[in-house]
Amino acid sequence: MRILSLLFCLSIVSQSFYSQGIDFNRISAGINLNYLISEGDMGQYWKKPLTVGLKAGYLLRNSFSLEGELSYAKFKPENEATNYPLINLILMSGGLKYNLNLSRHFQLTLKPGIENTMFIFSGPSADLIYEQNKNESEFGFFLSSGIQIVIWKDIKLELNLKVLNILSSPESIIFYAPGLTLFIL
Amino acid sequence: MILRILILSFAIFSSLLQAQRLTTGTYKRTSDLLRNYGVSYPFGLSKFIQNLNLNSYDDWRSASSVISLNGIQFNTIPLNYTSPDFVPIDLLQVDSIHFYSEPDIRGNNIYPSGGIEIFSKEIRDTFQIQFRSFTGSETGDPLIYRFTRQNISIVNKNKIVPSAVISVEGKSLVNYRFTAGYFGYFAFNSSENSEILSSLAHHLTKKQNRQILGSAELTYKLAGQKEISLYSSLIHFFGWELPPFITSFVHLRSYNFANRLQFSNLFKGFLAGVKYDGNISSLEPMELTPAGKFLLNDVSLFTSYTYSAENGILLEIHSEAGNYSGINSDPDTEFKQNIFDRQRSYLYYHIAPRLNIPLLEGFRFIPSVRLEKNILPVHVLSASLKLWFDLFQKHHLALTASSTASFPGIHEKFGRFSTFRKKHENSVLDTFTIAGNENLLHERVNNLSAYYKYANPVFQVSFNPFLRNVNNNIKMYDLNVISSYYPGDVIRNSEFRNEGDKSSWGINSSISYAFPFFTLSSAYAGIFTKHINPKNVLIIASKVSGNIWGSFLIEYLYSSARTYKEFDFEDNPGIFSSGIPEINLFSITYSNTLPRLYSLNTILLGIKVDNVFNRKVKFHPMGNNADRAIEFYLSFQI
Numbered sequence: 007m008r009i010l011s012l013l014f015c016l017s018i019v020s021q022s023f024y025s026q027g028i029d030f031n032r033i034s035a036g037i038n039l040n041y042l043i044s045e046g047d048m049g050q051y052w053k054k055p056l057t058v059g060l061k062a063g064y065l066l067r068n069s070f071s072l073e074g075e076l077s078y079a080k081f082k083p084e085n086e087a088t089n090y091p092l093i094n095l096i097l098m099s100g101g102l103k104y105n106l107n108l109s110r111h112f113q114l115t116l117k118p119g120i121e122n123t124m125f126i127f128s129g130p131s132a133d134l135i136y137e138q139n140k141n142e143s144e145f146g147f148f149l150s151s152g153i154q155i156v157i158w159k160d161i162k163l164e165l166n167l168k169v170l171n172i173l174s175s176p177e178s179i180i181f182y183a184p185g186l187t188l189f190i191l
Numbered sequence: 192m193i194l195r196i197l198i199l200s201f202a203i204f205s206s207l208l209q210a211q212r213l214t215t216g217t218y219k220r221t222s223d224l225l226r227n228y229g230v231s232y233p234f235g236l237s238k239f240i241q242n243l244n245l246n247s248y249d250d251w252r253s254a255s256s257v258i259s260l261n262g263i264q265f266n267t268i269p270l271n272y273t274s275p276d277f278v279p280i281d282l283l284q285v286d287s288i289h290f291y292s293e294p295d296i297r298g299n300n301i302y303p304s305g306g307i308e309i310f311s312k313e314i315r316d317t318f319q320i321q322f323r324s325f326t327g328s329e330t331g332d333p334l335i336y337r338f339t340r341q342n343i344s345i346v347n348k349n350k351i352v353p354s355a356v357i358s359v360e361g362k363s364l365v366n367y368r369f370t371a372g373y374f375g376y377f378a379f380n381s382s383e384n385s386e387i388l389s390s391l392a393h394h395l396t397k398k399q400n401r402q403i404l405g406s407a408e409l410t411y412k413l414a415g416q417k418e419i420s421l422y423s424s425l426i427h428f429f430g431w432e433l434p435p436f437i438t439s440f441v442h443l444r445s446y447n448f449a450n451r452l453q454f455s456n457l458f459k460g461f462l463a464g465v466k467y468d469g470n471i472s473s474l475e476p477m478e479l480t481p482a483g484k485f486l487l488n489d490v491s492l493f494t495s496y497t498y499s500a501e502n503g504i505l506l507e508i509h510s511e512a513g514n515y516s517g518i519n520s521d522p523d524t525e526f527k528q529n530i531f532d533r534q535r536s537y538l539y540y541h542i543a544p545r546l547n548i549p550l551l552e553g554f555r556f557i558p559s560v561r562l563e564k565n566i567l568p569v570h571v572l573s574a575s576l577k578l579w580f581d582l583f584q585k586h587h588l589a590l591t592a593s594s595t596a597s598f599p600g601i602h603e604k605f606g607r608f609s610t611f612r613k614k615h616e617n618s619v620l621d622t623f624t625i626a627g628n629e630n631l632l633h634e635r636v637n638n639l640s641a642y643y644k645y646a647n648p649v650f651q652v653s654f655n656p657f658l659r660n661v662n663n664n665i666k667m668y669d670l671n672v673i674s675s676y677y678p679g680d681v682i683r684n685s686e687f688r689n690e691g692d693k694s695s696w697g698i699n700s701s702i703s704y705a706f707p708f709f710t711l712s713s714a715y716a717g718i719f720t721k722h723i724n725p726k727n728v729l730i731i732a733s734k735v736s737g738n739i740w741g742s743f744l745i746e747y748l749y750s751s752a753r754t755y756k757e758f759d760f761e762d763n764p765g766i767f768s769s770g771i772p773e774i775n776l777f778s779i780t781y782s783n784t785l786p787r788l789y790s791l792n793t794i795l796l797g798i799k800v801d802n803v804f805n806r807k808v809k810f811h812p813m814g815n816n817a818d819r820a821i822e823f824y825l826s827f828q829i
Contacts, residue, residue, distance in 0.1 A: 051339055176336060
């Protein structure tokens with residue numbers, strides 16, 4: 007599933023390459039940091055972590071681009087005594103980004119998309135419950151918006167807020183993720 | 192699976208199913224199905240409904256729908272389970288699929304209550320590899336709630352594991368095509384059903400359903416359009432199911448095979464062939480259900496002859512003669528049951544002439560007759576009269592009157608299934624049996640219908656009012672139904688009977704409009720008879736296509752509430768509602784085609800979200816809820 011979802015995003019980018027010819031000037035890439043805030047059980051029983059990741063995009067036409075992201079976060083239990091597991095979270099997302107030019111140096115961004123989140127549980131409680139397979143993946147949708155500032159040539163800084171809804175049960179897990187991305191391409 | 196699979200998306204399935212029901216003689220190219228629906232394909236419905244019934248007549252009977260493969264009926268369906276899942280062919284092999292919602296006599300087939308015709312495509316002369324794959328997940332894994340909440344279990348409801356099919360075709364001495372596929376999905380392994388499955392067979396509770404397909408097709412072309420072709424295919428099915436004849440959960444292991452050797456144009460317009468189809472099915476031993484194993488065999492000779500006269504009259508004569516048998520094969524256990532008390536076999540044959548007579552320009556008269564002997568020791572006549580008008584090339588009108596016979600299936604006549612249950616924790620085990628009835632008569636479906644269609648390149652509209660009556664309706668008659676001690680379990684003593692007449696009238700309609708980058712289509716089916724439901728089904732679909740952007744398909748399905756009388760029993764503790772509320776479902780599909788990438792051609796990628804708003808709906812009282820699901824699919828050629 008994860009491989010296919012990644013393949014899917016790549017294929018759309020490939021489609022762009024094929025249709026328009028590969029234009030490396032349209033590629034953007036950078037590193038990003040986000041702070042994951044959650045309500046509900048996730049926010050109550052686990053500490054809020056930072057995520058670190060990579061982001062890459064391809065400008066399709068005008069102000070639209072496809073953008074994918076791969077990032078990682080580690081959730082430690084809020085209270086060691088609860089015996090909740092340690093969670094390694096791997097987030098993979100793909101979305102369609104729209105940039106609105108405010109001025110020569112400022113742009114507003116809006117990006118909806120789909121996200122696959124992989125929860126890797128570790129610790130004694132994970133051993134007890136998930137036995138052999140301690141990975142669980144789930145899809146979700148996100149919407150992010152921000153301001154992009156051109157620092158110098160292709161180097162841009164984006165401040166954004168992302169709202170991610172993971173379609174778990176019996177309740178969705180919702181993350182609010184303020185963060186920044188430094189584009190170096 | 193192979194035509195099945197899947198699908199977890201039963202929402203779309205159902206919408207597809209209903210859509211087919213809405214239109215008479217709908218014809219869809221496989222490529223359209225793939226492009227529009229990907230894995231959401233009408234196969235795999237069985238997780239949510241019983242038989243693939245195109246007419247809402249009776250979900251529990253085998254003869255309610257008929258499936259044919261390359262023009263010849265595929266009849267070795269186990270346990271009344273008329274599902275394309277058991278037909279050994281995959282989409283990669285398929286050229287076209289025809290759906291009929293009206294009684295009809297077509298070629299060597301008769302469709303008393305509608306049917307599905309599947310045709311495999313011609314094998315190419317050039318070497319080609321085709322591949323398709325799909326995977327999908329239910330959404331709603333418990334994730335962290337498994338730790339923070341009480342009594343939340345891990346589920347894999349409706350999940351499709353990575354599945355793939357590959358076919359290789361080309362020409363050496365003969366044209367050849369070899370196909371192999373694997374399909375995996377979780378059927379009833381859900382929180383709703385996990386308790387009863389665990390009670391019945393704990394060691395099988397977490398097992399995923401799987402299907403494995405292997406197929407070989409060979410064609411040898413001779414001079415003058417003569418051709419010899421062999422179709423040989425096997426599909427293995429393994430998993431939890433709710434076969435209509437059993438009406439409770441069983442773990443089924445089934446092998447279905449189809450072998451067809453066919454000689455075309457031996458002389459002009461004459462085709463002859465041999466069919467050898469079969470099924471070997473095993474019911475896994477469970478705590479309260481004895482193991483069972485049985486074989487079905489169907490061997491026949493068939494012919495078709497077509498003659499075109501100079502005055503435009505077309506004559507077709509179709510015939511088939513064969514032997515059908517069902518027999519027990521003892522399972523490797525002492526705790527066993529006999530699906531058949533002894534070998535049951537019968538000869539069957541038919542002859543079916545059909546004329547197509549042009550009376551005036553654009554006006555044809557099409558009479559069809561079929562005289563046959565089947566499982567009963569009587570000869571029965573079916574007939575269809577059709578008037579077809581083509582007016583100004585855009586208006587089409589058909590008036591049909593037909594009377595078609597439908598015979599009991601071998602299980603309905605000779606089958607038997609027993610299981611044990613207790614009503615309370617401390618009560619003794621009782622035996623519950625579903626029994627065939629050797630005294631069953633054939634039922635007859637009388638039909639009057641009209642079909643009008645207006646079509647121009649961008650706009651199309653059709654109406655199909657019908658009036659239908661079923662005499663000697665064959666039905667599973669419940670003698671006693673209880674909710675057993677095991678939560679979520681309904682079990683019954685039943686036998687098959689002829690139960691009087693049943694009438695219905697209603698209308699099917701459809702409308703579509705094609706804008707340059709946008710199509711909008713809608714279909715509606717209304718049945719205005721008290722005892723048949725759902726009464727109203729509406730589908731609205733819209734597709735937006737662009738070049739680089741790919742295409743979006745948005746679908747909406749509405750189905751009015753329906754009642755399953757089989758679950759309306761005194762002892763029902765309310766676990767299963769006999770009534771299913773109305774259904775409102777939305778789904779979105781995005782797909783994109785890449786014409787060529789290195790050596791790969793026609794790369795199709797898609798993602799689909801079924802049941803976007805995650806509404807809790809069921810299509811069958813004991814089925815899974817159709818939760819939101821996300822699916823991916825990929826196909827290409829080399």
